[in-house]
Amino acid sequence: MNAADANPPHASTQIRLLIVDDEAPARALLAEYLAKDSRVEVLAQCANGVEAVKAVAELQPDLILLDVQMPKLDGFEVLELLPEPRPSVVFVTAFDEHAIEAFAVNAVDYLLKPVTPERLSAAIDRLWTEPGAAAAADADVRESPPSAAALRAAARPGRYLDRILVREGSRIHVIPLERVDYFEAQSDYVQIVAGGERRRKQQTLTELETLLDPAHFVRVHRSYILHIDRMARIELYAKDSRVAILRDRTRVPISRAGYARLRQLL
Amino acid sequence: MHPILARGQRLGLYLVVFAQAGLLLGEILVRTLGIPRLAAAALVVPPVVAYALGCLASWYLCRRLPLARTHPARLLMVHLVAGVLSSGLFQTLTLIWASAFDTLLPALQTGIEPLAVARGQAVLFLVFGFLLYSLVAAVHYLSIALEGRRLAEGRAYELQLSARTAELRALKAQVDPHFLFNSLNAVAALAVPQPERARDMCLALAGFLRSSLQLGSIETIALAEEVALAEQYLSIERERFGDRLSVDIRVAPGCAEEPIPPLLLQPLVENAVKHGIAHLLEGGTVSVHVHTHRNRIRIEVGNPCDPDRPQSRGGARQSQGIGLANVASRLTAVYGTAATLEVDERDTHFTIAIDLPCGAVPGADAPDARTAEPGPRSHQTLSRRSVRLAPEVTIGVAQTCVAPAGALTR
Numbered sequence: 113m114n115a116a117d118a119n120p121p122h123a124s125t126q127i128r129l130l131i132v133d134d135e136a137p138a139r140a141l142l143a144e145y146l147a148k149d150s151r152v153e154v155l156a157q158c159a160n161g162v163e164a165v166k167a168v169a170e171l172q173p174d175l176i177l178l179d180v181q182m183p184k185l186d187g188f189e190v191l192e193l194l195p196e197p198r199p200s201v202v203f204v205t206a207f208d209e210h211a212i213e214a215f216a217v218n219a220v221d222y223l224l225k226p227v228t229p230e231r232l233s234a235a236i237d238r239l240w241t242e243p244g245a246a247a248a249a250d251a252d253v254r255e256s257p258p259s260a261a262a263l264r265a266a267a268r269p270g271r272y273l274d275r276i277l278v279r280e281g282s283r284i285h286v287i288p289l290e291r292v293d294y295f296e297a298q299s300d301y302v303q304i305v306a307g308g309e310r311r312r313k314q315q316t317l318t319e320l321e322t323l324l325d326p327a328h329f330v331r332v333h334r335s336y337i338l339h340i341d342r343m344a345r346i347e348l349y350a351k352d353s354r355v356a357i358l359r360d361r362t363r364v365p366i367s368r369a370g371y372a373r374l375r376q377l378l
Numbered sequence: 379m380h381p382i383l384a385r386g387q388r389l390g391l392y393l394v395v396f397a398q399a400g401l402l403l404g405e406i407l408v409r410t411l412g413i414p415r416l417a418a419a420a421l422v423v424p425p426v427v428a429y430a431l432g433c434l435a436s437w438y439l440c441r442r443l444p445l446a447r448t449h450p451a452r453l454l455m456v457h458l459v460a461g462v463l464s465s466g467l468f469q470t471l472t473l474i475w476a477s478a479f480d481t482l483l484p485a486l487q488t489g490i491e492p493l494a495v496a497r498g499q500a501v502l503f504l505v506f507g508f509l510l511y512s513l514v515a516a517v518h519y520l521s522i523a524l525e526g527r528r529l530a531e532g533r534a535y536e537l538q539l540s541a542r543t544a545e546l547r548a549l550k551a552q553v554d555p556h557f558l559f560n561s562l563n564a565v566a567a568l569a570v571p572q573p574e575r576a577r578d579m580c581l582a583l584a585g586f587l588r589s590s591l592q593l594g595s596i597e598t599i600a601l602a603e604e605v606a607l608a609e610q611y612l613s614i615e616r617e618r619f620g621d622r623l624s625v626d627i628r629v630a631p632g633c634a635e636e637p638i639p640p641l642l643l644q645p646l647v648e649n650a651v652k653h654g655i656a657h658l659l660e661g662g663t664v665s666v667h668v669h670t671h672r673n674r675i676r677i678e679v680g681n682p683c684d685p686d687r688p689q690s691r692g693g694a695r696q697s698q699g700i701g702l703a704n705v706a707s708r709l710t711a712v713y714g715t716a717a718t719l720e721v722d723e724r725d726t727h728f729t730i731a732i733d734l735p736c737g738a739v740p741g742a743d744a745p746d747a748r749t750a751e752p753g754p755r756s757h758q759t760l761s762r763r764s765v766r767l768a769p770e771v772t773i774g775v776a777q778t779c780v781a782p783a784g785a786l787t788r
Contacts, residue, residue, distance in 0.1 A: 134656075135560065137564035137618060138560070141563060160659055183684070184659050184686075224559070226562045226565075227566075287686075
């Protein structure tokens with residue numbers, strides 16, 4: 113299945129790829145260049161991130177040529193939603209502002225628009241001559257791979273998530289953080305509670321905590337991160353424990369350490 | 379650095395002036411004592427020239443006591459004391475010279491008593507020394523004042539230059555690099571399958587870039603031209619976004635020739651695409667509605683937006699930031715409180731409305747005039763004149779960019 117398994121110049125080892133860009137001319141240009149390259153097979157073209165996430169699940173490509181600025185889901189968010197093992201990624205974008213983030217999420221290459229055929233070919237070369245590289249790098253950290261979101265966040269310190277993406281089968285939910293009431297840890301999952309909406313996402317609470325703006329989200333308990341803008345008041349519950357009452361009267365437990373953190377912020 | 383010692387030429391001139399003052403003093407001696415002219419000159423000119431060098435030191439005193447920032451009494455006192463001391467020095471110099479006179483210049487055979495002359499005319503020498511000191515101090519203050527003005531002019535020029543540079547930087551920022559590179563990418567894509575469309579897009583892009591560069595430096599433009607620029611921008615974006623972008627432009631009859639500051643509408647339209655349409659899977663319509671009511675122009679730009687994009691990201695003020703802030707500050711600069719900018723932010727729709735007075739743009743002629751008074755002049759000629767001015771101004775900006783050093787020496 114993976115192009116890594118066989119010797120490159122064989123016909124059956126073609127790199128199977130997806131083109132993802134919301135602008136039709138941009139997709140057409142890449143497709144035109146790639147039509148002349150026998151090493152690759154273009155499986156499909158996707159006009160947005162949502163289509164891309166679906167197409168990756170259905171077609172299992174080796175490589176995605178991925179635009180960054182797209183409606184609904186940007187290129188990085190697409191990566192975040194792809195299950196491991198992810199296909200290799202080459203970002204194609206108009207400007208170099210995302211380059212550092214791109215390499216942080218192990219992108220094979222980063223192409224600038226207008227794309228030249230030489231530059232695109234060189235990016236394909238990287239995958240062609242060292243097909244196992246990306247996969248091997250992933251295998252090393254398979255134990256507990258940091259999510260694409262965490263890697264990206266590490267590349268841009270001081271900037272925090274502004275929305276949470278949850279994938280349920282083929283459906284993708286986008287939850288703006290301003291709507292979130294609190295996060296609750298549930299074994300390997302995080303439950304996101306936003307108004308009446310409850311979603312589960314495979315992520316640890318600790319990793320999530322590092323991605324959130326500490327001015328608005330506080331780890332009030334080993335199992336809870338609270339959106340403090342939603343809090344109405346704090347009540348004493350037992351001798352050493354308290355409980356936060358949210359505006360909609362939901363109760364969220366606060367540990368002693370959590371209370372200390374909360375007081376520091378307030 | 380001392381203004382006179384700094385250049386040999388100035389020092390030479392200074393000493394010549396003093397030598398002449400010495401000759402004057404000698405002439406006084408000739409008239410009062412009846413001594414030979416040559417002897418009188420030989421007696422006083424050398425001490426006067428030596429004294430001239432000593433007086434140069436007063437520059438440091440003048441610098442320490444600037445005219446504007448020193449109390450007049452203090453100024454007078456200090457210079458009075460310095461002047462008296464200096465004139466004392468001058469008298470001493472004449473006495474020393476007089477006592478050495480005969481030994482040093484025996485060939486002159488003047489037949490006078492140099493020492494007696496020096497002693498006898500002590501008061502004259504004191505007064506003369508004091509006058510010379512005052513003259514030098516005045517010259518020093520004059521040179522300090524001239525130097526100050528030169529510096530101020532230099533600073534003003536630098537300020538002007540940096541304002542120009544800032545303007546140029548602003549112009550560059552107006553052209554969003556994403557827009558530019560994405561458009562070029564689209565041109566590249568169209569070039570092979572649809573060369574004529576590629577050419578059209580290239581021409582539209584060039585036209586748009588040229589106008590936005592020109593318009594940054596002129597003060598008014600006819601509303602119709604501003605709308606045309608926005609249309610040109612949208613036509614380029616339509617090539618990129620295809621069916622996702624539709625445009626609804628309606629300009630009420632009669633507004634077309636109203637003068638407005640340029641680049642008010644275009645940034646708003648750009649934001650509507652960048653922060654609205656670009657984030658919607660199905661796209662939407664950018665609407666531009668312009669109408670007049672009771673002698674005011676109202677320009678409304680609306681676009682649908684993605685409710686899932688939080689404030690910090692799209693759809694809203696913060697990321698519309700630069701363009702919107704720019705428009706707002708320009709409106710304030712030109713119209714003061716006479717113009718307003720309203721932002722209506724709903725979950726799925728974003729509207730910006732600019733409301734400004736019809737008629738003259740007050741900033742065009744008098745930057746401080748805050749009240750828009752509908753002037754009698756023809757708007758049509760006003761706008762046409764502004765546009766014709768544009769190429770010259772653009773050349774000026776380009777020079778500042780390419781050769782700032784050359785601009786400085788001009």
